[in-house]
Amino acid sequence: MQLSRKAEYALHALMYVTSVSGHHHASISEIARNAKIPREYLAKVLKGLTNAGYLISVRGVNGGYRLAKAKEKISFLDILEATQGPFVISRCPDKNRCPDYQFWDEITKYLKKMLGDMNLGKIDYEKFARKNKK
């Protein structure tokens, strides 16, 4: 039940972009360095998040990435689903086949609620900002 590496990278990339928003657009090298994500892998993650409508790539001298919508409008559930598809815990599709269906269904509902309520606007970025370098 671990988060996929891709999902963790997407979350950390978006949190970094959010933490510098209002200040500057985040370059890919800067995100890689500060969010500790291998640069090549990060390029794919950022492309996926751009295509999914969560990031905008701005060209030019002061270019870089910025959020495509308000930080409060991007939930953790949105981010996980953008990177790994619909959120599921168990593969069992049918309560008549799996004796543990109800248990996982309850956990899935709880997690979807928690992840849907959590968003990029609820993070305390101040604490981390001092360590970030452009």
Place this chain on the structure above:
Amino acid sequence: MQLSRKAEYALHALMYVTSVSGHHHASISEIARNAKIPREYLAKVLKGLTNAGYLISVRGVNGGYRLAKAKEKISFLDILEATQGPFVISRCPDKNRCPDYQFWDEITKYLKKMLGDMNLGKIDYEKFARKNKK
């Protein structure tokens, strides 16, 4: 955050063995058929569960697998940890590095509690027993 396939197979194999306990020992073919697990993969899963102390393999004409301890003593957390190692959601080891550490920590604590409280004795096997074939 999906369960690994290995974890789902382990859960379903153990639930099947539990459902027939008191009646007979479950053969590998029978578990594969009833729990819908590919036979070769199942052999590895059963070996892992036997080594971890959750199953006993009984030899002979009426041989097969049985639980190594009371069904109430085998939690879902035990089973997940036996198949995939220590339970973790996020790879971030340090609250000073990841702005989302606290969120995942809270979710991890909830899940460990839920999975630790759930055990093989809490499943309603009756409903599924009529479909099972030796």
